């Protein structure tokens with residue numbers, strides 16, 4: 055591999071606490087309790103180190119980042135360190151006054167997740183009555199204040215037939231960007247796969263409808279489309295390649311190549327108390343393990359796509375093949391691919407599977 | 421298409437920023453980074469942040485680079501159009 059590029063962005067999972075209970079949540083099953091979260095001074099140091107390491111953007115996420123009372127302080131600190139700041143939120147606890155404070159602190163962009171396009175379905179997925187209405191109200195405030203808004207449409211079996219409506223919703227809200235994000239099955243989503251994964255027919259219909267609509271949206275709204283890869287032939291480049299673009303810091307300060315990396319057994323993660331972010335990025339064991347192409351076995355090693363998709367998602371390889379160090383089994387060249395399709399089809403055919411909501415009482419003991 | 425009479429601005433949440441680590445200029449936006457080469461940087465400065473219409477910006481660029489206006493106008497409009505489609509500029 056050529057010389058190592060600096061990280062583009064750092065994701066700060068400020069807290070795992072969240073008023074919502076989305077069954078598709080990508081957080082680990084072992085949710086970090088409030089007492090384990092980093093304090094303000096440590097987060098500020100982490101932001102300085104991220105900027106020092108060359109990161110351009112700081113994404114404040116969680117859980118719900120707004121549960122942190124020091125969010126304004128952290129945004130201000132990030133801005134002063136020269137970082138572009140982005141808030142990834144469920145929005146339900148926000149109000150105009152706090153948005154204004156965050157804006158004054160330098161916040162540029164707010165990304166709000168939507169669980170469906172109508173309140174009943176959305177609130178059921180979020181596990182919180184009234185959530186959808188709050189989100190709509192806050193989204194309007196975001197735009198009204200001149201902040202950039204992204205609508206994050208989280209797509210699964212129960213709303214996949216309404217992707218068109220999601221786009222209409224984003225246009226009506228005057229969002230600059232919409233993420234059509236098909237659920238990725240790790241963390242809580244993996245537990246809930248049989249309650250969430252769409253059928254192949256649903257997926258094909260959604261894909262066709264979306265692609266049909268894309269040309270007419272050019273110049274009006276930016277569409278980022280996360281393809282659902284269970285039914286695909288080739289995986290996507292997870293995180294733009296392991297350890298090549300992003301760093302993720304967990305609520306307690308573990309420095310991870312991706313937010314699901316903790317599911318990988320026998321991987322040692324350094325924390326922000328061990329070494330500066332830049333040093334961990336350079337040669338941290340976890341970052342080096344699957345960076346580039348040297349680690350790859352066949353069929354990836356001899357594959358012409360190895361520097362395009364980087365062998366797909368390590369956490370998905372672990373979840374589906376039991377080994378994080380093999381080709382992502384959604385790839386048709388993987389010897390596990392047929393199994394993946396069978397699993398997807400089996401899960402998709404199951405009706406009326408109840409959600410296991412993401413909440414502390416359902417969480418694994420860390 | 422973008423016309424010379426249009427006035428443009430950076431889209432909400434987009435900022436022009438010098439990236440000192442990589443020694444380059446960038447437009448930073450929601451989950452996006454656009455690296456600007458020297459020409460693109462001058463186009464943004466003249467036609468988006470110049471305070472006038474796109475056409476006024478092109479006048480300035482033509483003067484600065486001592487280039488025939490007719491030759492550069494098409495390229496500049498194309499560049500701006502592309503930036504707008506990718507959500508970096510509005511108007």
Ligand code: SF4
Pocket residue numbers: 072073074075076078079080081116117118143144167412
């Ligand atoms: S996915 Fe839902 S539960 Fe998980 S952090 Fe986001 S809003 Fe909260």
Ligand code: SF4
Pocket residue numbers: 288289353354355357358359360361363364365366381382385386387388
């Ligand atoms: S074999 Fe590996 S590198 Fe090739 S397409 Fe499949 S996952 Fe990607």
